[in-house]
Amino acid sequence: MQDQQPIATSAHVPSALRPLMGALCDVAAQLSHLIQRGPLGGKLGAEVGTNTGGDGQKALDIMADEAFAERLRDASVRWYASEEREDVIELDQNGAYTLAIDPLDGSSNIDVNVSIGTIFSIFDAKDDAESSVMRPATEQLAGGYIIYGPQTMLMVTFGQGTQAYLLDPDSNDWLLVDAAVKVPATAREFAINASNYRHWPQPVRAYIDDCLAGEDGPRERNFNMRWVASLVAETHRILSRGGVFLYPGDQRPGYENGRLRLVYECAPIAFLMEQAGGQATDGHDRIMDHTATTLHQRTPFVFGSPEKVGRVAAYHDLPQGEVSALFGSRGLFRA
Numbered sequence: 125m126q127d128q129q130p131i132a133t134s135a136h137v138p139s140a141l142r143p144l145m146g147a148l149c150d151v152a153a154q155l156s157h158l159i160q161r162g163p164l165g166g167k168l169g170a171e172v173g174t175n176t177g178g179d180g181q182k183a184l185d186i187m188a189d190e191a192f193a194e195r196l197r198d199a200s201v202r203w204y205a206s207e208e209r210e211d212v213i214e215l216d217q218n219g220a221y222t223l224a225i226d227p228l229d230g231s232s233n234i235d236v237n238v239s240i241g242t243i244f245s246i247f248d249a250k251d252d253a254e255s256s257v258m259r260p261a262t263e264q265l266a267g268g269y270i271i272y273g274p275q276t277m278l279m280v281t282f283g284q285g286t287q288a289y290l291l292d293p294d295s296n297d298w299l300l301v302d303a304a305v306k307v308p309a310t311a312r313e314f315a316i317n318a319s320n321y322r323h324w325p326q327p328v329r330a331y332i333d334d335c336l337a338g339e340d341g342p343r344e345r346n347f348n349m350r351w352v353a354s355l356v357a358e359t360h361r362i363l364s365r366g367g368v369f370l371y372p373g374d375q376r377p378g379y380e381n382g383r384l385r386l387v388y389e390c391a392p393i394a395f396l397m398e399q400a401g402g403q404a405t406d407g408h409d410r411i412m413d414h415t416a417t418t419l420h421q422r423t424p425f426v427f428g429s430p431e432k433v434g435r436v437a438a439y440h441d442l443p444q445g446e447v448s449a450l451f452g453s454r455g456l457f458r459a
């Protein structure tokens with residue numbers, strides 16, 4: 125194990141962002157404790173409403189959102205953009221930063237004791253809410269997530285590699301455990317919600333068909349599949365042991381651009397991935413080249429080991445005849 129520096133004094137955190145990171149970590153530590161107590165703390169997974177995107181809101185979604193908004197008032201955050209709020213709100217008129225956040229990701233897993241998380245993105249603050257949030261993903265100052273799993277960890281980038289901090293349950297300090305997280309270049313594992321197969325676009329079907337065909341198909345090797353339904357958990361596994369994640373657009377009404385949100389889910393994860401040597405696209409084009417036009421917009425999302433993300437993009441470039449051929453004839457992609 126490397127040096128176990130606390131985040132409060134970590135040289136990887138730009139000094140101007142330390143109060144904000146400290147506030148995020150404080151709330152995350154409280155949430156971690158609440159999540160560990162599970163039903164002892166009340167019905168965290170109870171349905172309490174619906175957000176603007178039409179997703180059901182659980183009690184913990186709202187608790188997390190309110191806890192972050194409240195604590196970040198004193199952390200130089202001017203604009204606060206949350207999955208759980210229709211509009212961006214102003215926390216501190218003199219704040220220097222903008223925070224976009226998915227306060228609680230993977231809400232369907234709250235009541236089943238499976239890893240969930242918080243995803244965040246930090247920009248500087250401009251004079252108005254809109255231009256502070258609707259801007260190129262490349263302008264992020266930081267992107268990261270906290271995973272509430274068997275261990276509570278913070279994965280974060282400030283544009284100089286990706287770092288991992290572990291919440292020490294004994295001292296309650298966030299300690300640096302990996303100063304340069306690296307995504308394995310390739311791996312034989314993919315993550316996709318296969319129940320939507322019939323709704324997917326042809327290139328995604330062809331890619332997954334070829335993985336499923338294993339050593340009998342054009343790839344001539346076997347693959348493994350995982351689907352946790354917590355984006356943070358999938359991201360954490362891929363940062364740790366490689367693989368590829370896909371949430372494509374599909375033919376279900378409302379899913380034309382998939383399910384995941386550009387501003388507070390895909391952009392920060394794309395930033396983390398690239399800084400760890402991985403890639404992140406909308407299936408074809410780099411997410412970091414996207415500019416949001418609305419706060420809650422969705423985008424198809426593919427990320428992970430560079431070789432695999434590149435291969436998914438290549439399937440999108442195949443001529444129609446090749447992409448709809450049976451896997452046995454897709455000779456182009458042998459091995």
Ligand SMILES: O=P(O)(O)OC[C@H]1O[C@](O)(COP(=O)(O)O)[C@@H](O)[C@@H]1O
Nearest residue numbers: 226228229230231232317353354355
């Ligand atoms: O239920 P599906 O369609 O497989 O979608 C799962 C995805 O939805 C999400 O739960 C969406 O995030 P929220 O829980 O923040 O709404 C992701 O974490 C996950 O990858």
Ligand SMILES: [Mg+2]
Nearest residue numbers: 226229230389
């Ligand atoms: Mg989410």
Ligand SMILES: [Mg+2]
Nearest residue numbers: 207226228229
């Ligand atoms: Mg959420």
